[in-house]
Amino acid sequence: MAETHAGPIAVTGNEAVAEAMRQINPDVVCAYPITPQTEVVQLYAQMVADGAVDTEFVTVESEHSAMSAAIGAAAGGARTMTATSSQGFALMWELLYVAASYRLPIVMTTVNRALSGPINIHCDHSDTMGGRDSGWLQIYGENHQQAYDNCLQSVRIAEHMDVRTPVMHMYDGYVISGAIGPLVILQDEKVRDFIGPFKAINPMLDVEHPVTVGPFDGLHGWYFEHKVAQNRAMDRSFKVIQDVADEFAEITGRHYGLLEPYRLDDAEIAIVVIGSTAGTTRMVVDKLRARGVKAGMVRVRVFRPFPHEAYAKALEHVKVVGVMDRADSFGAQGGPLFLEIRAALYDSDPRPQVLPFVYGLGGRDIFPDNIEQAFAVLEETARSGKRATSERRYLNLRKD
Amino acid sequence: MSEVLDIEQFLHTERLPHIWCPGCGNGIVTGAFLRAVLDLGLVREKTVVVGGIGCSSRAVGYIDLGTVHSIHGRALAFATGIKMARPDFTVVVLTGDGDGAAIGGNHFIHACRRNIDITCILFNNQTYGMTGGQVSPTMDPGDRGTTAPYGSIEPSFDLCRLAEAAGASFVARGIAANIRPLERLIKQGIQHKGFSFIEAVVPCPTEYGKRNPPAGVIAMLDDTKARSISVTAAAKMTPDELRDKIVTGILYEDDEAPEFQSAYAAIVERAQAGAAEAPARPKQPAAPRKPRKTAPERPPARNGEAADASGLPLEGGE
Ligand SMILES: Cc1ncc(C[n+]2csc(CCOP(=O)(O)OP(=O)(O)O)c2C)c(N)n1
Ligand code: SF4
Ligand SMILES: [Mg+2]
Numbered sequence: 219m220a221e222t223h224a225g226p227i228a229v230t231g232n233e234a235v236a237e238a239m240r241q242i243n244p245d246v247v248c249a250y251p252i253t254p255q256t257e258v259v260q261l262y263a264q265m266v267a268d269g270a271v272d273t274e275f276v277t278v279e280s281e282h283s284a285m286s287a288a289i290g291a292a293a294g295g296a297r298t299m300t301a302t303s304s305q306g307f308a309l310m311w312e313l314l315y316v317a318a319s320y321r322l323p324i325v326m327t328t329v330n331r332a333l334s335g336p337i338n339i340h341c342d343h344s345d346t347m348g349g350r351d352s353g354w355l356q357i358y359g360e361n362h363q364q365a366y367d368n369c370l371q372s373v374r375i376a377e378h379m380d381v382r383t384p385v386m387h388m389y390d391g392y393v394i395s396g397a398i399g400p401l402v403i404l405q406d407e408k409v410r411d412f413i414g415p416f417k418a419i420n421p422m423l424d425v426e427h428p429v430t431v432g433p434f435d436g437l438h439g440w441y442f443e444h445k446v447a448q449n450r451a452m453d454r455s456f457k458v459i460q461d462v463a464d465e466f467a468e469i470t471g472r473h474y475g476l477l478e479p480y481r482l483d484d485a486e487i488a489i490v491v492i493g494s495t496a497g498t499t500r501m502v503v504d505k506l507r508a509r510g511v512k513a514g515m516v517r518v519r520v521f522r523p524f525p526h527e528a529y530a531k532a533l534e535h536v537k538v539v540g541v542m543d544r545a546d547s548f549g550a551q552g553g554p555l556f557l558e559i560r561a562a563l564y565d566s567d568p569r570p571q572v573l574p575f576v577y578g579l580g581g582r583d584i585f586p587d588n589i590e591q592a593f594a595v596l597e598e599t600a601r602s603g604k605r606a607t608s609e610r611r612y613l614n615l616r617k618d
Numbered sequence: 619m620s621e622v623l624d625i626e627q628f629l630h631t632e633r634l635p636h637i638w639c640p641g642c643g644n645g646i647v648t649g650a651f652l653r654a655v656l657d658l659g660l661v662r663e664k665t666v667v668v669g670g671i672g673c674s675s676r677a678v679g680y681i682d683l684g685t686v687h688s689i690h691g692r693a694l695a696f697a698t699g700i701k702m703a704r705p706d707f708t709v710v711v712l713t714g715d716g717d718g719a720a721i722g723g724n725h726f727i728h729a730c731r732r733n734i735d736i737t738c739i740l741f742n743n744q745t746y747g748m749t750g751g752q753v754s755p756t757m758d759p760g761d762r763g764t765t766a767p768y769g770s771i772e773p774s775f776d777l778c779r780l781a782e783a784a785g786a787s788f789v790a791r792g793i794a795a796n797i798r799p800l801e802r803l804i805k806q807g808i809q810h811k812g813f814s815f816i817e818a819v820v821p822c823p824t825e826y827g828k829r830n831p832p833a834g835v836i837a838m839l840d841d842t843k844a845r846s847i848s849v850t851a852a853a854k855m856t857p858d859e860l861r862d863k864i865v866t867g868i869l870y871e872d873d874e875a876p877e878f879q880s881a882y883a884a885i886v887e888r889a890q891a892g893a894a895e896a897p898a899r900p901k902q903p904a905a906p907r908k909p910r911k912t913a914p915e916r917p918p919a920r921n922g923e924a925a926d927a928s929g930l931p932l933e934g935g936e
Contacts, residue, residue: 250721251749251765252690260750263765277753277765277772280691280721305671305689309721334689337671 226402231394232257234362234401235301235327238369240265241409244325245296245416248276248287252306253339254391255329259301281306285313292322293431295421297373300324303391304331307345311352317384318353319448320431321419323376324384326354327369330493330544331391332580340581341391343492344545347554353448355385355455356522360496362399365389367472370404373413374462380454382419390494392581408469452523459520476525478517479532481507485514487596488533490559491542492518495577495584499542502589513593518555526562533559534566537600540592542613544578552576552610571599573606577613588613625652628662630682638673641827641835643794643820647741648677650792650801650818651710655683658808665708668697670717673748674741674820677712691722694729697736705879708808711738715756716746719775723755730784730813734878737807737814740777743822751825762829777817778869787812787875790868793819793846795839799866806868812877819846819864 229237236258239247247266249259266275274291278284284300292298302310307328317324328346332338346356357372359365368387376385389395404412420429435441456476463474478496481503482488491499496517506513516532533539541560543553550557552574560572575592578584592613599606629652638644655665662683669678671690678685684707688696693711701709711718718726718740729736745763746752753763753770756777760769782789788810792800800818807814821827821838832841842864849867852860 251746251752253749256749256752260752260764264767267767275765279723279755335687337687337689 226400228398229362229401230257230396230398231362231365231389232329232396233261234366234399235369235389236261236265237401237403238366238409239299239327240271241404241406242297242299242325242370242373242413243271244273244299246274246276246288246291246298247300248278248284248291248298249300249302250278250281250284250306252281252303252331254331254341254395255301255303255306255327257395258327258329281309282313285310285317288324288326289313289317289320289322292317292324293320293422295418295423297377297416298322298324299326301327301329303329304333304339304345307349308333311349314349314352314354314384316432319444321382321448321451322384323373323382325369325372325376326384326386327365328386328388329391329395330388338580339391341393341493342544342579342581343388344579346386346388347545347547349386350522350554353383353452354522355381355383355452355459355520357385357387357459357520358492358518359387359389359394360494360517361389361394362401363472364474365394366401366403367466367470367474370409370412371459371462371466371474374465375455375459377416378455378458378462381451381458383448383451383455388493393494402470404470412466412469455523456520456525474519476520476528477532478519480515480517482514482516482532482536484512485535486512486537487540487593487600488514488516488536488538489540489542489575489589489592489596490516490518490529490533490555492521492544492555495542495544495589498584498586499589502586502593505586506590506593511593511597513597521555521558524558524562526558529559529562530566533563533570536570538571538573538596538606539563540573540575540596542575542577542589542592544576546576546579546610551608571606572608573599574608574610575613576610582614584614624656625649628652628655628682630680633680636680637676639822639824641821641823641838642673642747643743643818643822643839644674644677644741646794646797647674647739647800647818647820648680648712650797651677651712651739651804652681653801654804654808657805660708660808664704664706665710666697666700666704667710667712668693668700669712670714670722671748672714672717672741672746673822674714674743675712675717676748677741691717691720692725693717694722694725694736694738697738698725698729698732698734701734701736701879702882705735705883709736710808711736713738713740714747715740715742715744715754715777716748716752719755719777719780720746727780727784730781730786730815732878733785733787733812733875735811735813735880737804737810737816739804739807739816739818741820742777742817743820743826744774745822745826747822747825751822751829761826763826764829778815778865781813781815782870785813785875786815786870787872787877788814788868789870790815791817791819791864791866793842793864793866794821795819795843796846796866803868810871810873811880812872812875 372385541556556574666684669675670693752765790803846864
């Protein structure tokens with residue numbers, strides 16, 4: 219790929235991220251291939267082989283090893299990245315907690331794909347939703363540009379001294395990863411300046427100052443305090459994420475927040491949604507607005523930490539909020555996003571109704587019609603003024 | 619022709635056409651396996667086939683026996699559970715070099731070590747075909763993969779030697795280019811009581827073949843055929859002569875090695891008999907495990923000194 223481009227180029231989402239990784243030029247990348255992430259790793263492997271980057275590239279034998287090796291590299295003092303999807307993410311699970319608790323600023327691209335079984339290779343968010351309590355920061359992108367932009371920003375956020383916590387950034391499998399879309403690429407020097415040099419904290423390779431990483435310190439040790447410290451870093455990261463986004467806006471003109479409201483100020487009904495479906499939802503909002511319906515939406519950007527106060531502020535004036543989950547939390551009151559949004563609005567007075575919608579599992583198509591149906595439920599609920607049941611409503615579920 | 623029709627009873631013909639590329643060797647091995655099933659008179663009610671994830675593992679999706687399309691790397695672990703629950707079942711694992719030897723390598727050596735009565739057919743195409751041709755643990759150094767565009771620098775596994783060293787009591791290798799002998803090996807593996815490992819060397823013309831010579835399916839098949847050599851013939855060759863050769867046939871067989879499920883049943887029986895009479899905490903330690911029957915003194919096949927254990931006709935090189 220050429221080094222600089224004035225205007226947008228056409229790339230797949232995975233190409234966009236591989237390009238971001240080239241510009242970041244991390245010290246170590248360890249990965250195992252899995253659809254739909256494979257292209258990222260493959261393109262990167264080619265760049266390594268061609269000498270386009272200085273990275274040590276490790277072709278490990280599983281994702282469990284990928285994350286283990288990433289932890290080793292990061293603890294050793296290297297700027298470390300990896301990428302995965304679905305089952306690979308699930309296989310990393312025990313290490314996700316380890317990476318976060320060691321406070322290693324690893325950055326991972328996760329291309330969202332459904333979890334088995336039955337086996338399914340298409341998009342939903344059940345993989346990363348399963349890692350939401352692992353202690354990683356989670357940033358979801360909507361399109362190609364955001365995949366690239368979030369990748370760059372993740373490095374800054376993870377390495378910030380107030381955070382020092384791994385960050386995963388996501389985009390939708392196939393819809394973004396494999397489809398071609400527009401991307402504006404920054405100049406290499408600009409990225410280098412933005413990212414800055416890597417600063418290792420207590421690296422194991424500093425042999426003059428040996429450290430022990432992750433030991434058991436007993437029943438009466440500091441485990442509990444350690445966990446609280448992790449959560450404090452989460453709290454501090456709200457500001458860091460915003461500061462980094464603002465700085466990024468200065469060099470790119472592209473603005474990001476923790477969440478992204480759209481036509482929400484005077485909205486009476488609104489949908490909260492993650493990922494590429496935000497684009498479709500925005501279109502539906504415009505259509506409804508043209509009909510005089512006061513519809514709005516919020517796109518979720520940062521899911522961990524969850525900016526609940528910002529959501530309360532953004533949505534408290536809305537009568538009925540529909541939350542669209544592309545993952546389910548079996549046996550819970552609703553999908554993971556629904557639970558967050560409903561909890562965030564609990565203290566609002568008057569309290570908006572919050573209704574759960576589940577869509578797109580295993581890559582099931584989501585059409586504008588389906589989103590209109592969801593809005594119709596919200597509209598009807600708002601009009602009736604009654605409490606609607608909070609049972610899940612499934613969009614585009616087959617009847618037969 | 620009638621044989622083709624006969625194995626159709628074990629195929630989900632409604633799911634065809636399959637996903638495999640033209641020229642892929644997976645169908646050949648699947649066919650060989652199904653003919654073995656047919657010849658051995660295995661019944662659907664008592665035969666379970668477990669696949670992992672990969673083009674090769676995908677075979678289970680087309681097979682109309684009891685099948686589990688499990689997850690990447692864990693087919694042998696699933697199969698172990700099935701065999702323990704139903705020792706009377708014939709349990710077969712279809713896996714690939716990535717599935718069985720990379721991500722699932724740990725389960726592989728432990729299934730061998732336990733010598734559990736499962737037959738594992740590993741389709742070795744020396745790459746991760748399904749994800750687009752990355753380096754696999756059986757890819758030869760110097761071969762190209764998408765994660766090693768200028769050639770792999772990693773040494774590769776000889777899976778048959780690994781299986782034997784880890785404790786498998788039946789170890790064989792066949793090639794897709796030589797169907798009948800492969801079929802016989804599969805049959806013998808299924809009949810053998812204990813862990814049977816059969817490596818089937820298959821061409822992946824799409825992902826492996828497009829980066830590595832020789833180009834083209836026919837050339838790939840001819841090449842494996844030319845390089846394959848029976849254990850009998852290999853025994854008479856020098857290491858130099860054996861370089862790049864694919865030694866086929868039964869490489870190791872031990873009919874006496876204790877099989878896991880039988881050992882398990884025996885100890886259950888002993889414990890239950892003992893529980894009736896003996897105090898809850900026996901004073902005597904349990905009898906030591908019968909020592910493993912040591913393998914016949916036999917240097918690895920690669921060294922060209924392999925004993926002729928197969929009794930099979932020459933499989934390749936003719
Ligand atoms: C945990 C996990 N990691 C990665 C993958 C992606 N994946 C699917 S098949 C495969 C490799 C398969 O290689 P092999 O077993 O040799 O089968 P082949 O396609 O070559 O027949 C990989 C890496 C996955 N499904 N699950
Ligand atoms: S990619 Fe290779 S292994 Fe997979 S179906 Fe095609 S030829 Fe067979
Ligand atoms: Mg393979």
